[in-house]
Amino acid sequence: MNADVLIVGGGIQGCATAYQLARRGVSVLVVEKDYIARHASGVNAGGVRLIGRDLAEVPLSRQSMRMWHTLDEELEADTGFRAKGLINIAADDADIAALNDRQQKMQALGYDHERIISRDELRERLPFVDPTCVGGAMSELDGYAIPYKATNAFRLAAERHGATFLEGTELAGLRRIGEAWLAATSRGDISAGTIVNCAGAWADRVAAMIGDNVPLSHAAPMLMITARMPHFASPVVGAVSRQLSFKQFENGTVLIGGGAKGFADRAANRTRLDYAKLAQASRTAIEFFPIMAKASINRMWAGLEAYMPDNLPVIGPAVNADRAFHAFGFSAHGFQMGPVVGKVMADLVLTGASDFDLSAFRIDRYDRKVL
Amino acid sequence: MSAALTLSEHGRSALVLDRGVAPGGQIFRSVSTSPLPDRTALGPDYAAGAELVSAYTNSRAKHVAGADVWHIGEDGRILYSHEGTTKQVEAREILICPGAIERPMPIRGWTLPGVMTAGAAQVMLKSDAMVAENAVFAGSGPLLYLIVAQYLRLGVKVAGLVDTTPAENYLKAAPLLPAALGGFGLLRKGLALLSEIRRAGVPVYRNATDLAILGDQRAEGLVFTSDGRQEIKADTVFLHHGVLPNPNMTRALGLAHHWNEDQLAWHVTKDAFGQSSLPHVSVAGDGGGIVGADGARHEGTLAAMNVLTRLGHFASDQRDRLAKPRLAQLRRLARFRRFIDRLYQPRPALRLPQDSETVVCRCEEQRLSDLRQGFEEGARDPNALKSRTRCGMGPCQGRQCGPIVSGLLAKWQDLPVQDVGYYRLRSPQKLLSLEEFSQFQTVVPDEGGTK
Incomplete structure (x- = not known):
């Protein structure tokens, strides 16, 4: 098998990259060891969030948010995207001080997508919030999408432009032969001019095959979802300094996250849950929204996600090989970035450059210069 | 109960977490507190359950009624809802x-109000002495005939028995009959039920096919083909064509399972003593593979013998000696079971939906056409199909749609069901109140003893 570009990993970054390359006439092959959107891209909380981003990520995230707002038309699919807004709740004055501090930095850079809201506006937008909460920050552009659907929307659009997806196909080894990469996979050898590493929690292994070392770790952020309940929250809800995150979907179910981690068993391709921590997340949800005491948990799960030490992704060219690129390590907030990352990777593959400053996302940013 | 009794006989106690309000499970449900004026209407087997329950009640076993287990971890931790709180217990052997x-x-129409299962009819009868007059019973298998006979003994009018057992099954099962004669008692019981139904004058339709529920908003009857198109009007239709192991607990725990072609069901992969792919976890009774009530008693006892050996109570050769007669009994029952499985093997057309508008997933209202579309869009695996269509995401955790989805994906890809697999399941195995869960802390129940 041959392709101009071989993408390793069928998550949202790999599928969006495949889409952007295929629509520009490039022959693309995606190998995915399980099935499309099996791990972090398919089972995450679906948050499409611009608020609270690391400043280094804001330009990419803003562009991605613009793309989300027209993504369904572009991909001719239903990604489930809803721009319901997102509110980070301030529980006390210390939270307000942190928000003011950030507001100043954002204004200095000319960003206006985050807005501090008063206690009254908080109450108006979230009538069921606990009355002790003092205010918050809001982004009107934010919302959520359905992760599995969104990732597959990119896949199906890429296929319409001629990309090929090989599911159940694991990369076993990579060799550089002349101007080409030769990839050994569980379905035979694939020859490609360029490699793109979008392998998520397995990306450090693919990076090593390419020749780059990277301090990637993995973890299992846990989620739980309730049975349908009456509508009580339209915007996505987070908190400035507490482990609170939930969203109520249009069908009435409430997805509760908050960042608590279970146990990641990467070798076995699975996760286990830490029930004591999930119980803590339940307590936090009820503290902020007493109405949640009436909720019934229907399912709990965790996905395998890749983390970098600074919680910033790796996006950019390989440093120890030609014609190889990386996009991974999104540290539990990469879903929203998918659309723009696909564009950035296609630009890198085709022109060697990007419109964005990617210096914060270099793969070698942790390389030690001396022992 | 049988396992706990065996442990008790050897001086050990067991903690028994039972969702039911009283010992007895489904088969011997409410046997010691039957609301019926005369429980013998339910048959001698049911009444005999009272002996087992009373022996169990008097044993060293610690029975916790109303303990709804919603998580079993491979680390031996068990979480359960009890009296409004979540409790945790750690067990060496489970x-x-x-x-x-x-x-x-x-x-078509199987999800309409008024359509229930024969099992539901049994629960209503045993727990609450409730019956449905003039109901239609459709399907095949011993449980269906048993509930009809029980109704008749109680003087309840039955509108008809629509038997879907394929005519060719009698031929297919015939070669297994000689081997099954070891289970002669069971066979005779089955035949007696059928003749009891015929004698009572209930219309019996044989070799029925193309079943559909009448009605739009609720069940108004059943149409089917049996010597031509037939129609029976009824407010209640009870459906039944066999039972399957309840998969959620063993699946969520990650035990190995395999597809059993005789029973057309997923079985837990286990040894003769019920030990699963996890050394400290055993499975006994129908939950591992359908063995019936008698088989379950033997399996429970054997599992307990194995646990006693693992706890160092006695040596494995001693276990094997004690187990020998039980294992022989189980083999005899298995030969009978194979005959029954073959005889009452359900029609493919009744196991998998035929009409594109038939609802497959009740919780999320996913129809056959929705699933087919998800398949066309690339979902080849039950979990991918679940993510794409929401089929199996509802409160029943796929208990209803799981076997159908695996069967459909196998059919559409012309693959063995074994290769298609099943949903990846998680705890909790029931809807869990957020308030209850938020109060969760490690509570070591005082129901002590060797667990």
């Missing part, structure tokens, strides 16, 4: 007995 669920029969 025996799981989740029992059976009824095989779904996804015919």
Whole structure:
């Protein structure tokens, strides 16, 4: 098998990259060891969030948010995207001080997508919030999408432009032969001019095959979802300094996250849950929204996600090989970035450059210069 | 109960977490507190259950009624809801007995109000002495005939028995009959039920096919083909064509399972003593593979013998000596079971939906056409199909649609069901109140003893 570009990993970054390359006439092959959107891209909380981003990520995230707002038309699919807004709740004055501090930095850079809201506006937008909460920050552009659907929307659009997806196909080894990469996979050898590493929690292994070392770790952020309940929250809800995150979907179910981690068993391709921590997340949800005491948990799960030490992704060219690129390590907030990352990777593959400053996302940013 | 009794006989106690309000499970439900004026109407087997329950009640076993287990971890931690709180217990050895669920029969209209399963009819009868007058019973298998006979003994009018057992099954099962004669008692019981139904004058339709529920808003009857197109008007239709192991607990725990072609069901992969792919977890009874009530008693006892050996109570050769007669009994029952499985093997057309508008997933209202579309869009695996269509995401955790989805994906890809697999399941195995869960802390129940 041959392709101009071989993408390793069928998550949202790999599928969006495949889409952007295929629509520009490039022959693309995606190998995915399980099935499309099996791990972090398919089972995450679906948050499409611009608020609270690391400043280094804001330009990419803003562009991605613009793309989300027209993504369904572009991909001719239903990604489930809803721009319901997102509110980070301030529980006390210390939270307000942190928000003011950030507001100043954002204004200095000319960003206006985050807005501090008063206690009254908080109450108006979230009538069921606990009355002790003092205010918050809001982004009107934010919302959520359905992760599995969104990732597959990119896949199906890429296929319409001629990309090929090989599911159940694991990369076993990579060799550089002349101007080409030769990839050994569980379905035979694939020859490609360029490699793109979008392998998520397995990306450090693919990076090593390419020749780059990277301090990637993995973890299992846990989620739980309730049975349908009456509508009580339209915007996505987070908190400035507490482990609170939930969203109520249009069908009435409430997805509760908050960042608590279970146990990641990467070798076995699975996760286990830490029930004591999930119980803590339940307590936090009820503290902020007493109405949640009436909720019934229907399912709990965790996905395998890749983390970098600074919680910033790796996006950019390989440093120890030609014609190889990386996009991974999104540290539990990469879903929203998918659309723009696909564009950035296609630009890198085709022109060697990007419109964005990617210096914060270099793969070698942790390389030690001396022992 | 049998496992706990065996442990008790050897001086050990067991903690028994039972969702039911009283010992007895499904088969001997409410046997010691029957609301019926005369429980013998339910048959001698049911009444005999009272002996087992009373021996169990008097044993060293610690029975916790109303303990709804919603998580079993491979680390031996068990989480359960009890008296409004979540409790946790750590166990060195675990025996799981989740029992059976009824095989779904996804015919047109099967999700309408007024359509129930024969098992539901039994629960209503045993727990609350409730019956449905003039109901139609459709399907095949011993449980269906048993509930009809029980109704008749109680003087309840039955509108008809629509037997879907394929005519060719009698031929297919005939070669297994000689081997099954070891289970002669069981066979005779089955035949007696059928003749009891015929004698009572209930219309019996044989070799029925093309079943569909009448009605739009609720069941108004059943149409089917049996010597021509037939129609029976009724407010209640009870469907039943066999039982399946209740998969959620063993699946969520990650035990190895395999597809059993005789029973057309997923079985837990286990050894003769019920030990699963996890050394400290055993499975007994219908939850591992359908063995019936008699088989379950033997399996429970054998699992307990194995646990006693693992706890160092006695040596494995001693275990094997004690186990020998039980294992022989189980083999005899298995020969009978193979005959029954073949005879009452359900029609493919009743196991898998035929009409594109038939609802497959009740919780999320996913129809056959929705699933087919998800498949066309690339979902080849039950989990991918679940993510794409929401089929199996509802409160029943796929108990109803799981076997259908695996069967459909196998059919559409012309693959063995074994290769298609099943949903990846998680705890909790029931809807769990957020308030209860938020109060969760490690509570070591005072129901002590060797667990």
